[in-house]
Amino acid sequence: MLSIGSHRRWVSSTYFVAITVLAAFIIIGAQGILAFVQTNPWNAPLDPDVTTDQFLGILSLTHPGVRVEQALRSFAKDQALLFVAPAKEPFTMQVYYTIQYLAYPRPVAAVICAEPGNGPSTTVKESAAPAGIAGLIFFEVSPGPRAGGGTAVGAKMHVTPYTGMDPWQSFCP
Numbered sequence: 001m002l003s004i005g006s007h008r009r010w011v012s013s014t015y016f017v018a019i020t021v022l023a024a025f026i027i028i029g030a031q032g033i034l035a036f037v038q039t040n041p042w043n044a045p046l047d048p049d050v051t052t053d054q055f056l057g058i059l060s061l062t063h064p065g066v067r068v069e070q071a072l073r074s075f076a077k078d079q080a081l082l083f084v085a086p087a088k089e090p091f092t093m094q095v096y097y098t099i100q101y102l103a104y105p106r107p108v109a110a111v112i113c114a115e116p117g118n119g120p121s122t123t124v125k126e127s128a129a130p131a132g133i134a135g136l137i138f139f140e141v142s143p144g145p146r147a148g149g150g151t152a153v154g155a156k157m158h159v160t161p162y163t164g165m166d167p168w169q170s171f172c173p
Contacts, residue, residue: 055098058091059154068102071151071159072135075106079134082162083110084171089140095157099137109133113141113172136162136171 047053052065061067075081083099085092092112100108136146138158143150150160 052098052102055094058095059156061154064154065098065102067153068099068157068159071153072103072106074151074161075103075135077105079106080132081106081108081135081137082133082171083108083137083139084141085110085112085139086141087112087114092139095139099139108137111171133162136160141172 049063049065052068053063056064056068059067072081081099081103083096085096096108096110136143136150136159138146138160140156143158143160146160146162148160150158152158
């Protein structure tokens with residue numbers, strides 16, 4: 001039989017062991033959870049360009065949003081731009097609206113080129129003509145001789161200054 005004093009010591013030592021084991025589990029568990037949280041990608045700092053990079057993924061570049069913004073820096077904030085792209089490309093409008101966002105507050109008009117022989121040769125969005133246009137953005141359309149002095153943004157886009165008075169229909173092949 002246990003005496004009351006030895007019983008108390010046994011209970012105290014049992015509580016001590018239980019609390020020590022519980023503390024060890026808490027510490028080990030907390031370290032495991034902390035390591036998991038620190039290495040998980042959803043805990044990474046947010047990238048402010050992730051959406052524009054996703055929308056411009058068609059350009060097949062790393063950080064295409066930043067690359068487009070760098071190409072647009074040569075134009076003042078009040079200068080208008082003209083986006084030229086083919087109607088057959090399924091990402092034309094997605095790229096156009098993303099360019100509008102990145103170019104803001106610069107206004108961006110668009111000339112969407114249809115295939116030759118398939119109805120109207122061009123469709124103009126947001127503007128009737130490139131009057132006052134300071135720069136041209138060619139997406140999936142060759143800039144031809146206008147490429148001089150411009151910036152290639154990957155293989156699919158070219159941003160170039162515009163100083164001519166060509167009719168807007170002439171931008172399409």
